[in-house]
Each structure stands twice: as structure tokens, then as C-alpha cells.
Amino acid sequence: MEFLNPNEKIKRMRKKFRVNQAELENTNMTRAFISMMESGKRNVSKASSKLLAERFNEIAKRISVNLNLDEEYFCRTPKEDARYYCENELKDETQLTHKKLDELIEIEKEFELTDLLARCYKISGGMYNDEKDYSNAFIALNNALGLYKELKDEKSQIFVYLELGFCKYMQNNYEDSSLYYKNGSTYALNCGDYVRYGKGLRSLALCYARMEQYDESLSIIDNEILNNTIITDEETLIEAKADKALFLSFTERDDESAKQYFELVELIKSKDSDNYNVMLSLLYNNIGEYYYKIKDYNKSLQYLSQSQSLKLKCSKSKLSITLCLKAKVLYAQGLLEESLMLFDLATEMAEQYNRFDLLLDAYKDLAKALSESKLFDKLKQSMERLMETLERNDLKEGKRFALYKLVEVANNQGDQEKCNEYLKQLENFI
Helix, strand or coil, X not given: CCCCCHHHHHHHHHHHHXXXXXXXXECCECHHHHHHHHHCCCCCCHHHHHHHHHHHHXXXXXXXXXXXXXXXXXXXXXXXHHHHHHHHHCCCHHHXXXXXXXXXXXXXXXXXXXXXXXXXXXXXXXXXXXXXXXXXXXXXHHHHHHHHHHXXXXXXXXXXXXXXXXXXXXXXXXXXXXXXXXXXXXXXXXXXXXXXXXXXXHHHHHHHHHCCCHHHHHHHHHHHHHXXXXXXXXXXXXXXXXXXXXXXXXXXXXHHHHHHHHHHHHHHHCCCCHHHHHHHHHHXXXXXXXXXXXXXXXXXXXXXXXXXXXXXXHCHHHHHHHHHHHHHHHHHCCCHHHHHHHHHHHHHHHHHCCCHHHHHHHHHHHHHHHHHCCCHHHHHHHHHHHHHHHHHCCCCCCHHHHHHHHHHHHHHCCCHHHHHHHHHHHHHHC
């Protein structure tokens, strides 16, 4: 994309339509004045730009060309033209592609359009997150964050921090994720964005739960969300209650947790929204897990089937959770082959949707079943498959677990050479 000086625009437009300066003049703009503007001896004012645009639009119409020059076209500098072009391209973000954003980013870099450059990086990062390309998402969002800090734009930093938190969460990097969510929540509170403030806090609580810091998770849910009068978003409050019930189950308070699940199911059934259907599917899943824990396998499968049915409609990316739990129920019932088939399907679904947090959970449950069943060849295959996936997606979280299980396989198969090889690789994680 080329952006010209005002005098260069006049010259190029005359040559394009093969007109001389005399054909452009009118009562308000003489040929001599046009010549001075074209030579750069006089600036092009807004009034002159309007007259020139009108004249060239008329000339273009004679040959059935819709030129549609705006009134200020001839008085804008190259930098102003670059801004004008980029802002127009950004009007409909839903139509943007990475190719178009890359083009805009290069223009904005060249003309030092910092605010627009930050916006393009922010949009690009969000798109990459949606596409589950978390490595590129982090690069783009980190670029956006640096620019917004330079601009002292706290409001825009809220979105970027929360997207960075999500990006790291999906890569199983919960410590970094928690820092981003904490910063995002702080900026949201400072800017009075209480909806994002609540969502950021809830995500922070989930990070702590992933790091098995359940008391911290429950404290955030109770003290900073549910008992906080400035958080009024109904969806956030219901989600926080569901999270609390889940965290209670992690702390061995299963009966209290189940009671809250059932209360939430009755509340959410009255809602008619895809978001609430997603939440309902998670609640059915968690109730199924409750019955699994108390060894009521028939009821567990009943609720897990309801969860699976809903997830197939509105939340396929989380289907691996339910499939994995179903596999555990079948395994507990002694149905080994059926359970292994579901475990494999769970890992495939998690990988298909780049849900690496769920992928690792599924592989851990699969490894437990294979280890207990002394199926060491299959255990080796599954851990090698996990390592390949982690390598392919540049993920560190999970490699230590995979190597540990591979050491177990080598030890049980009496392969000392392999055992030593895996132990040496494990040293990098100690």
C-alpha cells in the first residue's frame, strides 16, 4: 500500500485521468493555484481538497468510474492517509484475517501509529486464542500489552491481561496464568469494569485450583466474588457457585458439594441460554463424578450420559472430561476394554480441540488404568504419544509425568538402558 503527499496525489490523479490543470480550475480555484499546489509550493487546504475531490469524482463518472474520493483526500499527509486506511479496515473486526492484520501491522509500524498497532496485535492475539494457536496468541498479546503500557491505556490492558491468562491456562502454565488474571482483575477494578473484574477473579480461582491451592480458590470465590456487592453479573455469580461446589469436592466435602450441584441444576434449568446449557452439562458431569466416588455407578453413568448429550450440542471442546470419567466408571466395573476405548477417545477429543489441560488429565487417568492392569506395552505407547503431542505443541507441562511413567515401564520390563535414558531426561525437571 502506497501513501502519497498531497501534491503527488494531484499529479498522479491528473495523469490517471489524462486531464491538464486547466480542466481542474473553477471560480474558486485558479489554474495557477492548482499548479502551485501540485509543485508543493502551496499547502492543500481542506477547502481546496474538497474542490479537487469533487472535480475528479465528476471526471471519473464521465467514464463510468466510481472514484468516491472523500473531501479531505488531497489534504491528508501520508501518515494521515495511513491512519485513515487502517481505521477503515478495522471498522468490522469480524471480517479481518491474519493476512490483513499483518498488512496493517506493517503499515502501522512504518508510520508509528502506536494506538492502531496495539489494537491490531490485540485483535490478532484474540483470534489466535480462538483458533487454539496459543504460541502465536501469546506473542501477539504480549506485543499489544507492551504498547498499551507505553500508551498508558489501562482499559485496553484489561482484555489483553485476561486473554494472556487464558492463553497460559490452556498451555497448562497455571502460575503465569494466575499472574495475568490477577493483573487483569486489578485493572478491571480500577476502571470500574465489574463484569470483567468478576470473570478475572473466577479465572484466578480456577488457576489456584489447578495448582491444588483449594483454600485460596475458595477464599476468592467466597470473599471476592459471592460476597462482593459490586459484582452483580448473574452468569458470573452462578459460575462462581458451580466452581465453589467443585472446589469443595476437591477438599473431600463431597456431600456438601453435591447438594450445591443439585440446587444449581434446578436454578439453571429455568434459564434458556447456550451458556447455561454449557454450565448444566458441567454440573451433570460433576454429579456423575460424585456418584462415581460413592460407587453408585449406575447413577453416575446416568448423569454422565446427560452431560455427554449436552456437550455434543454446545460444548464439544470439553467432551473429553465426560468421556474420561465414563471410562473410569467402566474401569471400576471391571470393563477394561470398554474403558480403554473411551480413554483413547477422550485423549483424541482433547487433542483435537487443543485442550491441553484436559489432555493431560485424560492421559493421567489412562496411565493409572494401564499401570494397574500391568499393560506396560500400551502404557509405553500412550506415554510416547503424549510426549509427541507435547513436543509438537511446545509444551513443557506433562513431560515429567510422561517420563516418570516411561521409567516405570522400562523398570517393569527389565530394560535398564531405557530406564537410565528416561531418568537422565527427568533430571531436567528436578
